[in-house]
Amino acid sequence: MPSHEPTRAPRHVPWPITGTGGAASTAGMVRLPGGEFLMGADDAEGFADDGEGPVRPVRLAPFRIDVHAVTNDAFAEFVAATGHRTDAERFGWSYVFAGFLPAALRRSARRPERTPWWCGAEGAMWSRPEGPGSTLDGRGDHPVVHVSWHDAAAYAAWSGKRLPTEAEWEYAARGGLEQKRYPWGDELDPDGEYRCDIWRGTFPAKNTAADGYRGTAPVDAFEPNGFGLFNTSGNVWEWCADWWRTEHGTERPLVDPTGPATGHDKVIRGGSHMCHASYCNRYRVAARSANSPDSSSGHAGFRCVASA
Numbered sequence: 001m002p003s004h005e006p007t008r009a010p011r012h013v014p015w016p017i018t019g020t021g022g023a024a025s026t027a028g029m030v031r032l033p034g035g036e037f038l039m040g041a042d043d044a045e046g047f048a049d050d051g052e053g054p055v056r057p058v059r060l061a062p063f064r065i066d067v068h069a070v071t072n073d074a075f076a077e078f079v080a081a082t083g084h085r086t087d088a089e090r091f092g093w094s095y096v097f098a099g100f101l102p103a104a105l106r107r108s109a110r111r112p113e114r115t116p117w118w119c120g121a122e123g124a125m126w127s128r129p130e131g132p133g134s135t136l137d138g139r140g141d142h143p144v145v146h147v148s149w150h151d152a153a154a155y156a157a158w159s160g161k162r163l164p165t166e167a168e169w170e171y172a173a174r175g176g177l178e179q180k181r182y183p184w185g186d187e188l189d190p191d192g193e194y195r196c197d198i199w200r201g202t203f204p205a206k207n208t209a210a211d212g213y214r215g216t217a218p219v220d221a222f223e224p225n226g227f228g229l230f231n232t233s234g235n236v237w238e239w240c241a242d243w244w245r246t247e248h249g250t251e252r253p254l255v256d257p258t259g260p261a262t263g264h265d266k267v268i269r270g271g272s273h274m275c276h277a278s279y280c281n282r283y284r285v286a287a288r289s290a291n292s293p294d295s296s297s298g299h300a301g302f303r304c305v306a307s308a
């Protein structure tokens with residue numbers, strides 16, 4: 001898998017659901033017609049080893065998708081209704097960007113050798129995103145973070161929805177544009193206008209926050225894509241249903257692909273506020289990454305889909 005993302009050693013963690021949201025509500029969702037689109041890219045700025053290509057036709061059935069990522073407020077309702085404990089709570093820690101931590105916590109935190117800007121912060125979790133003493137004040141409309149794939153799948157099931165397949169996610173993220181680099185076209189900042197929440201400045205030393213945000217942004221920040229979806233580039237990585245692989249089969253077109261039956265890591269898409277062109281320009285719509293299903297961090301969230 002790509003090595004730029006934090007990960008935990010694999011461990012099976014059950015996620016029993018003690019409540020149910022019943023049938024899926026279509027509030028806050030948009031219906032997409034499906035049909036055939038060209039998935040993937042052969043992009044000079046891409047990462048061939050990630051399996052971004054080849055460009056391949058994919059045919060999808062209609063489906064509904066959340067117009068934005070699940071918020072802190074929405075996840076709080078789920079926790080209140082179900083008593084769900086996230087993987088970060090079970091483990092007792094989660095990954096936080098070093099620059100967001102107070103000095104004492106930063107000094108005591110474990111750091112991955114290859115990505116030392118990440119700190120394994122004791123006590124960091126969805127409701128305390130920077131560890132003990134931090135809160136969600138003023139961030140109710142920001143995407144929930146420090147949620148693993150297990151946590152995202154549990155929320156989706158409770159709400160009567162599911163996580164998107166990778167193909168559904170990319171089709172939705174493109175917003176009806178064919179083979180464009182971003183949800184709005186091929187230029188990152190058209191006419192100097194910022195369209196997404198990513199790292200601005202010199203990574204990882206200085207983030208100028210020129211786009212308005214050092215960390216996460218509200219889920220409806222920036223202009224939506226052509227389908228009315230917000231932040232399908234940047235802000236937070238979004239968990240998909242698929243197990244990770246870099247080969248995509250030979251059937252053409254692929255019809256409602258769901259990925260391999262088993263695997264080690266789950267696909268994440270969309271990039272995050274931590275992405276920068278010098279290191280991880282995976283905020284392109286064809287870009288992909290993965291993480292173990294019990295991993296959590298301060299830059300990964302999710303959105304849900306439902307049958308049309």
